[in-house]
Amino acid sequence: MITLSHHELIKFIVCIGAMLIAARLVGEFFRKFKMPLIVGELIAGILLGPSFLGTYFPEISKWFFNGTGNVGIALNGLTSISVIMLLFVAGMEVELSLIRQQGAVAFKTSLVGLIIPLGLGYFFGRYFYEWFGETNANNILPFSLFMGTAMAVSALPVIARTLMDLGLFRTRIGMIIIAAAMFDDLIGWLLFSVILGLLNKSAGGMDFVYTLGMTLMYAVGMLTVGRFLINKSLPWAEKNFTWPGGFLSISLGLAFLGAAFTEYAGIHAIFGAFIMGIAIGDSVHVTEKTRDIVHQFVTNIFAPLFFISVGLKVNFIMNFDFKIVLIVLVLAISCKLIGAGLGALWGGLSKKEALAVGFGMNARGAMEIILATLALQAHLIGEQLFVAIVVMAIVTSVMAGPMLQFLLNPSVNTLKNAFIDNNTTVQKSE
């Protein structure tokens, strides 16, 4: 068995310590300016990576984060585990019954909000791939499908936080946006797994139809029978194990097993973890406290490690191409505004509210960065496009709040007024 030498082990531990502290310090600095923590975590990675430390202090950078040898392999393994956990937590956030409850408006918003970005992303990826700095036309189908998915995905936590800040979280419009984003995420990750399956096939992996069949079988099986069995066995586990510590071990253990299964089936491990997250998170026995412990554990330890590693992989300064950034940004914003906006209009909302839904759904956040990182690792996209997508994810997340604030001014928002009217009705009856 290969083990890290004494020197390598020290290096590995120092790297993790430095990454966690740097992510927190820079993250907290940006939090002071009302920016999401993830922005700071990414910038910490950029500072420690080839963009800054590697350019100005190459010796230090080489000692710490050269990404080669056993330490590089260990760090790579750690970030792979981090992304599996992140997707597991993202899955736990998806509430299938909420999508069902919100009915036609959420479904229409979600459906059109998914189809139009997918279609436009695919179209531009297929016929204008040079615009994105891509020259290799061999992988054009997976690339164009990836562009479609990248345009369609949304960031649930960013959306939820924005709605909360605006006092819209528990209103009807808030729930519509949340439910639609959940559905988009579900389909988006399913599609991305299929894209990775396509790549796998072209790299001599398992048969694509077999892989697709396994994906669907796993998803349907886990979301029905698996979900049912998990829900039935959790009370037993709660009675017999220490709780919520036992939940943490069991749920993460199942997430890794699910991830291993989908990785074996020729799809990326993240899909297995994501679906397992939905199946576990949907249980009536998972309380807010338990859920929160998993979230805190993953998002304060593994998320910073992953996001900082993004900055360590790529030179953001050298690969920043203003033209590509602008194209990706305009395309991403237009896709979501048109898609989700039209969907909300179709669902019966006013023009202004529909536009607000569009801006709400436009926030891409962490999910987009995870998607882009995996695409970069799979050599599906180049570093310039990767940088452009990361910038787009940050810009769309930061702009969601102010735009919603502007559009959903309580004095003109009929849905919020309807919510307030419920109170008034009660008081009138006194």
Next chain:
Amino acid sequence: MNLVENPFKKIAIAVAFSPRCEALLAEAKQLQDKLGAALVFVHIGKKTFHQEQYLKHLIHRFGLDSKNNKIIWEEGETVDTILAVCQNESIDLLVAGALEKENLLKYFLGGVARKLSRKVKCSMLMLTEPNIHPTGFKNIVVEGSDHPKSEYTIAAAIAVGKAYQSASLNIIQETDLSKMALIRHEELKEAEVEAIKEEFVKEEDHKLEAILKCNDYSGLTVCTERIEGKPGYVISKFAREKQADLLVLNSPDKQMNLIDRVFPHDIEFALADLPCNLLIVQETQYTL
């Protein structure tokens, strides 16, 4: 003064000639006595001499042969025909016997009582253990969630509680904080999260207080309790633990179907495993 003095003026009893038929009619008699309602006995199936005589005998035995009551015999698909009768007769409350739990296949396909509960446009009372000597509803648990329908549901529960001289009426505020984790892990401090939660709770408490102010519940011991968890599930669990004999819930916002049973929410949790008798309150045009 109550928001609703008597929510159920006309009650339909779905009669099947099962072993529980007698008990169901005994419960019907008590409902009539307590609520002063007119009764409509509905049986779907071919009218035979033997069955007709048996039903008449039971009605006479329980003193239900008043001129306010009537019997309707219809043939056709059971659920749809009962629904049509309810519509035509302007029924306020449909009463049917229901098993606490159905086997998995029957649950997904839907037994008669559960099918009715998902489709009916008026209120519905599902009696899990009708008794030949009805014990009434001593402990009532009612949904007090932050929903526009709760106002009427609570008023109806108070009216039933007063009529039955119930010992207690527990109003349960279900707080689903599962989505709080979505926000918390982003960048909030513990104190900020607590403040947000407190604000949620305060807002809901004010609404409930306002609802209670509109109702006269003198003579009833009304308690309010807040439970965290999935709406529908936690209230059912509470009703079971407290050994309540009536659980009162809001009617669903839209018609439920198979998908709602696969991905259950709200009332479907109660229907999957009835903790006690279940009253689903629907504000109909007739009750206004």
